[in-house]
Amino acid sequence: MKHPTPTRSISVTILIVLASLAAFQRPCIAHPWKADHDHHHHDHNHNHRHPTIPSHSSTTISPTRVVSQAPALAIAAAVVANAANAPATAKSFLLFPNLELKFDRDHLYVGSNGLPAHPMMIGITNWQQQVPLPQNYTGDNAWRIPLNPIPAASPAMIDDRFLRGAIALAVNGIPIFNPQNNRGEISYEIGELDQWGGHCGRADDYHYHIAPLHLQNTVGKGRPIAFALDGYPIYGLTEPDGSAVRNLDACNGHHQPGLGYHYHASNQYPYVIGGFHGQINEVEGQVDPQPRAQPVRPAATPLRGAKITKFEAINPTTYKLSYTLGADQHSISYTIKPDNVYEFTYDNSTAGTTTESYTPRPRGQDRNRPPRRDAGTRPPRPTPSSPKPTN
Template sequence: MGTLIHYGLLVPSFGHDLSDYPHPHPAVLTHLAEKSTYATDAGKETSIAFDAFSPHVRTYSDANYLYVESDGMPHHPMMVGITAWQQQVPIPQPYTGNNAWRIPLKPVPAKKPLSARFHFFRGAIALAANGIPIFNPIKNDGKTDTFLAGELDEYGGHSGRADDYHYHISPLHLQKILGERLPVAYALDGYPIFGLTEADGSAVRNLDAFNGHIGPDGDYHYHSSKSYPYLNGGFHGEVQERDGQVDPQPRAQGVRPYTRPLRGAKITGWK
C-alpha cells in the first residue's frame, strides 16, 4: 500500500476553489470581453485576460511585448491529488522586472513550426492568465505524459526542481472567472489559448497538429483539449529554442537542491 502524504488539514475532496481570487462581476467580464473585440492597442487587448486576476497579476507593454509579473503562486489549493510526488514544494518566484514573462504582441507565423512532441521539454511553453507558467505536458525525459503519470494535482500543476509551481495542462478551471470568451492562457509565441469551445460556445473544428486553427475573425489561436496535447502542441508562431526551451524566458530561483521523486505516494492535503 502506498504512503499517504499529508501536509496540513486533510482535504479528501473539493472542487476548483478559486475563492482567494477577486471574482469580477459578470458585467465586468462582459465589458472585458467586448473590449477585446474593439481594442486598438495590442497591449491592452492581450492584457485583458490577465487583468481579471489583478492585483495578483500585473501587466505593462511596449511596442513589441506584453510583460506579465506575478509571484508564481496561484490562489487555489496546490499539490492535492498527486500520486507521483517529486518531493518539491511551491514557493514564490520573482517573476518581475527583468525576470517578467513576455508575450509577443504581433505574433509571426513560423516558417518551420516546431512541435512540442519533439522540442521544448524544459521550461514553459505558455503562460496562464493567472500568471502561472505552463510547461510541456511531456516531462523533461521526452516521453512521460505528466498528467497520465499522476504527477499533477487537481488543477494540473505541481512544483518543479526549483520549487516553482507550474501547470502542465491547460488551466480550464480559470474559466470559472474568465468565462468562455477570453483565453485561459497565451502561448509564448503570442497566440491565445482558448478553452474546449469557441468563444461563442460553438464546437471546435479542424484543429491542426498543434491544437490550433484560424478562427472566424481570421486570426490564429489554440484550443485546450482533455487529452494530449492539452494545449498548444507546439508553436505556430516564431520562437527561439535554446537548450531545449523557449528563449528568453524568466528563471525560477530555487533555494535548495532538488530531490528525487517519491513513487507510490498520494498527497491528500496541503497547507
C-alpha cells in the same frame, strides 16, 4: 536583446473596478511581491536569458480595488470595458488583480509571484518531494508575450522537444510546461499533477503541464485561458461563441475570420498545443528568453507511495503540505522568515520531526551551486521511484 523604443512615450494608466471580484478571486497563497525587490535568478535546470524591460517606454496597467456588491460576472465585464486602452492580449490577464502588467509596442510583460489563487498539489500520487514557493517573476524577470505574433515558415512541434521551461503562460500568470516531463513521460498520465493540472519543479516552482481549463470559470468561455509563448491565444474546448471546434491543424490551432489564428486546449495529448504556429527562438531545448525561478533548497528525489492530501496557507508566509505514506500521515511545514531564511519542518510520523533552514544564494553567484543549508539533517527517505526528478 533590447526592445525598440516607441516613437513616443506611453503614459496610460487604466483604472479597473474589481470590487467583489477581488474577494471571489482572492489568492489562497498570499506571499506579496513588489517590482522593486531584488530579482533572484536561477536556471530551474535551464539556461534562461531575459532582456531588460525599458521602463521608460512601457505602460503599466494597475488595478484599483473598489468596494462593491456587484456580482462577479458583472465586475468581470466592467474590467474588460474599462481596459479599452490595453492591448487585446492583456484583457484576460486583467481579471487577476495580483499580476503586474506592462506593455510596449512589441510585448506584454506579465509579473507574478508564481502562486495561483486556487489550491495546489492535492491529488498528486507521483511526487518528487517539491512544494510551492513564491517566485519573483517581476521586473526584468517577468514573462513576455509577443503582441504581434508572426507565423513561422514551418511550425516547431513540441513532441519530445521543448522539454525544458515553459511553452505557454496561463492568464493567471502561471507558466505551462510541455505535457511531457523532462524524461519524456506525460505528467498527467502518470499521476504527477494535482487536481488543477499543476505541480512543482525542481526549484519548488509551481507550473501546469496541461491547459488550465478551470480558469474559464473566471475569464468566461469567450476569452483565452492562456497564451503560447509565440503570442497566439489558447482557448478552451469550444470556440469563443460556444460552437464546436473543427479542423484543427497539427499545432492544435486554426485560423478563423475575425478571430485570427488561435489554439485550443484538449482533453487528450497534446492537452495544450501541439507545436508553435508562430515564430519562437529555441535555445538549448527551450523557448528563449523566459524568466528564471529561484531555488531555495536542493532538488529532492521521488517518494514512492506518497499521496498528497492537503495544502494549506497558514498565514502569508507559512505553508503546510500533508501527505500519506502507507498508513502513516506525514507533512512538510515551511516558513519564509523576514531575514530571507526558509525554515522547513519535516514531520515523518513515527520517524520523528526534523527541521532544516535554507538561505537562497545571493544574486550573481554560481547557479550550479545548490542553496546553502543552514541547519538540520533530513531523515532517510524510502527508495525513490525514479533516479531523476521531473521538471
